[in-house]
Amino acid sequence: MTFVMAGNDRGHYCRQIFFGKIKKNKEPGSQDFPAVDGSRCWGIRVYRKECLEMAKKVVEIENLVKRYKELIALDHLNLAIEEGEVFGLLGPNGSGKTTAINCILALLHFDKGSVKVFGEEMQPDSYGSKRQIGVVLQNVAVFEELTVQENIDYFCGLYVQEKQVRKQYVEEAIEFSGLEDFRKFYPKKLSGGLLRRLNIACGIAHKPKLIIMDEPTVAVDPQSRNRILEGIQKLNRDGATIIYTSHYMEEVEQICSRIAILDKGRCVASGTKEELKSMIKMGEKIHMEAEGLAPYQIAEIKELRHVYQVDYRDGMLEIRCSGGKHNLVHILEYFGSREIGFGRVYSELPTLNDVFLEITGKDLRDHAEVK
Amino acid sequence: MFFRLYRYGLIRSSRDRMMIFWNLIFPVILGSLFHVAFGNYTDKEVLFHQVPVAYVQEEGADGNFALLLEALETENGLIQVQKTSQEKAEKLLQEGEAEGIFFQKKTGAGEQSLEGLAGQENSGISLVVAEQGINQTILNSILEQYERTSATFIAIGKEHPEGIQKAAEVLEGEYSYLKEGSLGDAASNSILDYFYSLIAMDCLMGAVMGLQCAVEFKANLSALAARRMAAGVSRFRMLWPDLAAKVTLQFVYIIFSVSYLMFALDVPLGDQWGFLLLTLFSGGVLGVFLGFFIGVCGKMPYQMKEALCVTIMMVSSFFSGLMVSGIQRLIERYVPVFARINPASLITKACCSLNIYDTYGRYLENMGIMLALTAALAAGSFLIVRRERYAGI
Numbered sequence: 001m002t003f004v005m006a007g008n009d010r011g012h013y014c015r016q017i018f019f020g021k022i023k024k025n026k027e028p029g030s031q032d033f034p035a036v037d038g039s040r041c042w043g044i045r046v047y048r049k050e051c052l053e054m055a056k057k058v059v060e061i062e063n064l065v066k067r068y069k070e071l072i073a074l075d076h077l078n079l080a081i082e083e084g085e086v087f088g089l090l091g092p093n094g095s096g097k098t099t100a101i102n103c104i105l106a107l108l109h110f111d112k113g114s115v116k117v118f119g120e121e122m123q124p125d126s127y128g129s130k131r132q133i134g135v136v137l138q139n140v141a142v143f144e145e146l147t148v149q150e151n152i153d154y155f156c157g158l159y160v161q162e163k164q165v166r167k168q169y170v171e172e173a174i175e176f177s178g179l180e181d182f183r184k185f186y187p188k189k190l191s192g193g194l195l196r197r198l199n200i201a202c203g204i205a206h207k208p209k210l211i212i213m214d215e216p217t218v219a220v221d222p223q224s225r226n227r228i229l230e231g232i233q234k235l236n237r238d239g240a241t242i243i244y245t246s247h248y249m250e251e252v253e254q255i256c257s258r259i260a261i262l263d264k265g266r267c268v269a270s271g272t273k274e275e276l277k278s279m280i281k282m283g284e285k286i287h288m289e290a291e292g293l294a295p296y297q298i299a300e301i302k303e304l305r306h307v308y309q310v311d312y313r314d315g316m317l318e319i320r321c322s323g324g325k326h327n328l329v330h331i332l333e334y335f336g337s338r339e340i341g342f343g344r345v346y347s348e349l350p351t352l353n354d355v356f357l358e359i360t361g362k363d364l365r366d367h368a369e370v371k
Numbered sequence: 372m373f374f375r376l377y378r379y380g381l382i383r384s385s386r387d388r389m390m391i392f393w394n395l396i397f398p399v400i401l402g403s404l405f406h407v408a409f410g411n412y413t414d415k416e417v418l419f420h421q422v423p424v425a426y427v428q429e430e431g432a433d434g435n436f437a438l439l440l441e442a443l444e445t446e447n448g449l450i451q452v453q454k455t456s457q458e459k460a461e462k463l464l465q466e467g468e469a470e471g472i473f474f475q476k477k478t479g480a481g482e483q484s485l486e487g488l489a490g491q492e493n494s495g496i497s498l499v500v501a502e503q504g505i506n507q508t509i510l511n512s513i514l515e516q517y518e519r520t521s522a523t524f525i526a527i528g529k530e531h532p533e534g535i536q537k538a539a540e541v542l543e544g545e546y547s548y549l550k551e552g553s554l555g556d557a558a559s560n561s562i563l564d565y566f567y568s569l570i571a572m573d574c575l576m577g578a579v580m581g582l583q584c585a586v587e588f589k590a591n592l593s594a595l596a597a598r599r600m601a602a603g604v605s606r607f608r609m610l611w612p613d614l615a616a617k618v619t620l621q622f623v624y625i626i627f628s629v630s631y632l633m634f635a636l637d638v639p640l641g642d643q644w645g646f647l648l649l650t651l652f653s654g655g656v657l658g659v660f661l662g663f664f665i666g667v668c669g670k671m672p673y674q675m676k677e678a679l680c681v682t683i684m685m686v687s688s689f690f691s692g693l694m695v696s697g698i699q700r701l702i703e704r705y706v707p708v709f710a711r712i713n714p715a716s717l718i719t720k721a722c723c724s725l726n727i728y729d730t731y732g733r734y735l736e737n738m739g740i741m742l743a744l745t746a747a748l749a750a751g752s753f754l755i756v757r758r759e760r761y762a763g764i
Contacts, residue, residue, distance in 0.1 A: 102597075105597075105600075106601075107600060124600075127604065127605060128603070130602060130603035131603030132603070133601065133603070135597075135598055135602075137598055138594075139594035140594065141593075141594035141597065141598040142595070143595065145386040145387055146382065154379050157372070158599075158603065158604045158609070159602065159604075202598070203598070
C-alpha cells in the first residue's frame with residue numbers, strides 16, 4: 001500500500017490516501033474520487049472521517065431549528081466547520097444562510113438545537129468567543145459620521161485595547177483593503193465597492209480567528225469583487241477560518257475549500273467542490289448549435305452512450321452526459337454520420353448550480369435573479 | 372475603553388447636522404420668534420396705551436363729567452381727551468383718531484355741586500363708537516361707572532341728604548382688598564411661561580438623541596447595531612459611553628439656547644444659576660432616556676418609533692404651555708395626575724418656581740419626580756436590552 005499526501009497541509013492533512021479496495025456508499029464525500037496524480041484513489045472515506053474528528057471544530061451546529069411563525073427558516077441544520085478552512089454556505093435567497101449566521105453570533109433566538117463556537121455554547125454574553133470573531137454583515141454597517149480611519153479604529157478598539165497595537169492593526173487593515181487614499185473620507189462619499197471594502201476592514205482589523213462574511217460582494221463592481229476575494233484568500237493563508245455565505249456560485253467555487261448547499265433551511269449537500277460535483281449524475285454538459293433537428297434525431301442522440309438528458313431549445317442543443325470519456329467525439333460522430341450541420345460546440349464540466357439543480361430540482365441562479 | 376468610546380460618541384453626535392439643527396438652532400429660532408411676537412413683555416406700562424376720545428359738551432351742560440374726564444387723563448393716564456365740536460369729533464371718529472365720542476347735552480340748570488345733582492334724573496351723556504373693541508369697552512365702562520355713581524348720589528340726596536358728605540368721602544378713598552406681591556425676586560409673568568416651555572421642549576429634544584442611541588444598539592433596528600452586538604464587549608460597556616456623550620452634548624446645546632435667551636434676548640430667567648443648570652441637566656437626561664426607552668421598546672420599525680418620540684415631545688410641550696398660555700393651570704385642575712408626570716411640565720414648573728418662590732419646596736418636588744421618571748425609564752430600558760436576543764433581524 002502506498003500513502004500519498006494530497007493538497008496543502010493547512011486543514012487538509014486528513015487527505016491521506018492509500019491504494020486498496022474502495023468502499024462505495026451514498027454519503028457525501030464517499031464516492032469515487034480521483035487522486036492528485038489522476039489515478040483512482042482508495043479508502044478515502046474512512047480516513048476522512050477519522051481526520052474530521054481529529055481536526056479542531058471552530059463552529060458546530062447541531063440540529064438547529066428556527067421558525068418565524070409558520071415559516072421554518074432553519075430545519076434541523078447540521079454543520080461543522082474546521083479550523084483553517086474557507087467554508088462556503090451556498091444557497092438561493094431565503095435558504096437560511098443569514099439566519100444561520102445570526103444564530104451563530106447569538107443574535108437570534110432559535111427554537112431547537114445548539115450552536116458551539118470554539119467548543120463553547122454560544123450565548124449573547126459569550127464575550128470570550130466573540131472576541132475571536134470578526135463579522136462582515138450583508139448590509140454595510142459603519143458610522144456615517146466617522147471617517148474611514150475612524151470607523152476602522154472604532155471597531156478595532158472594541159477588541160484591541162492597547163493603543164499602539166491597535167494603531168498598527170488599523171494601518172494594516174487600511175492597507176489590506178486598499179483604502180489608503182480614502183482615510184479621511186466619510187462613508188457617504190465612497191463608491192459601493194469602496195464601502196464594501198470599508199465594511200470588510202472594520203470586520204477584520206482586529207485579526208480574528210474566525211471571520212464570518214455574509215454576502216460581502218453584493219452590488220460590488222468586478223474589480224472590487226476580485227480584490228475582496230483575493231483578500232479573503234490572503235486572510236485564510238494568514239490563519240483565519242472563514243465562513244463565507246453567498247448566492248454567487250462562482251465566488252464560492254473560487255475561494256471555498258468546503259461548501260454546504262442550503263435550501264429551505266436544510267443542508268442538502270456538503271463537501272469539497274469535487275465531492276459535490278461527483279455526487280450528481282452529470283459529468284459533462286455539451287452545447288451545440290444545430291438548426292432544424294427532428295424529434296427522432298433528438299431521441300437518437302439520447303440513445304448515445306453516457307447521454308442521459310437532451311434539451312433542444314431555440315436552435316441550441318444541450319446534452320448532459322453522465323461521465324465517461326470522449327462524449328463529444330461520439331456526438332460529433334453521430335452528427336457526421338447523419339450529415340447534420342452544426343455551429344458552435346463547447347463542453348463544460350458541472351457547476352455548483354448543476355449540483356443544486358439536480359439535488360433540489362431548482363436553479364440556484366434563477367432564485368438569485370428573481371430577488 | 373470608556374473614554375475612547377465617549378470621545379467617539381461626542382464626535383459622531385457633533386457631526387450630525389440634523390441633530391445640530393433640531394437641538395440647537397431650532398430652539399434659538401423659536402426663542403427669537405417668541406421675542407419678536409411678545410416684544411417688551413417686562414415693561415407693563417408699555418403694554419397699555421391711552422384711549423383717545425373726543426368730548427362734545429353742549430353749552431350749559433353739567434361740568435362734573437368733564438372733571439371726571441380730566442382726572443382720568445391727568446391722574447390715571449387712562450384716556451386722552453380732546454374737547455371739540457360735534458363735526459370735528461365725528462371726523463376724528465371716522466379717521467380713527469378717536470375711539471369714541473362722549474356727547475353731553477344740557478339736561479338742566481344747576482350748580483356743579485352734589486346738592487345740585489339731587490334734582491337730576493338723567494345725566495344726558497351718550498357714547499358713540501365706530502366699532503367694538505377693548506378701548507370702546509373701557510369708554511363704556513367709564514360712562515356706566517359715572518352714571519351709576521351719579522344715580523347713587525341722587526338717591527342718597529333724596530332719602531338721606533345728611534349722608535352726602537360721608538358718601539363723598541367714601542368715593543374719594545380707594546380701598547383695595549388685594550395686594551400683589553412676589554415671593555421671590557421676580558413677579559409671575561404669563562409671557563415668561565412660553566419661554567419656560569420652550570426650555571422644556573429643548574430639554575426633551577434629547578429624546579431624538581436617545582432614540583438614535585437605541586437604534587445603534589438594537590440589532591433588529593440596524594446593521595450597525597448587529598455588528599456592535601456581535602462584538603466581544605459587554606453591551607453596557609458600549610452603551611454607557613454613548614449615552615454619556617449624548618447627554619453631554621444635549622446639555623451643551625441647552626446651555627447655549629438658554630444663554631441666548633438670557634443674554635441676547637434679555638429674558639429674565641432669574642439668577643439662581645446653580646439650580647437652573649441642575650434643572651437643565653436633569654431635563655436633558657430625562658429627554659435622552661425617554662428617547663432611549665422608546666427606542667428599545669417593542670417591535671415597531673424605526674420610523675414609527677421616531678414618530679412616536681416626536682409626538683410625545685410635542686404633546687408634552689403643548690400641555691406645558693408652549694402654544695397656549697394658561698393650559699398648564701387647566702391641566703393641573705382637571706387632570707392633575709398628568710400634570711405631575713408630564714416631563715415638560717415638570718421642567719417648566721421647576722424653572723418657574725426658581726424664579727417665583729423664595730423656598731425650594733416646589734422646586735424639589737418637581738426635581739424629585741423628574742429624577743424618579745428618569746430612573747424608571749433607565750431601569751426599564753436596561754432590563755429590556757440585557758441579554759437580548761431577537762426573534763428576527
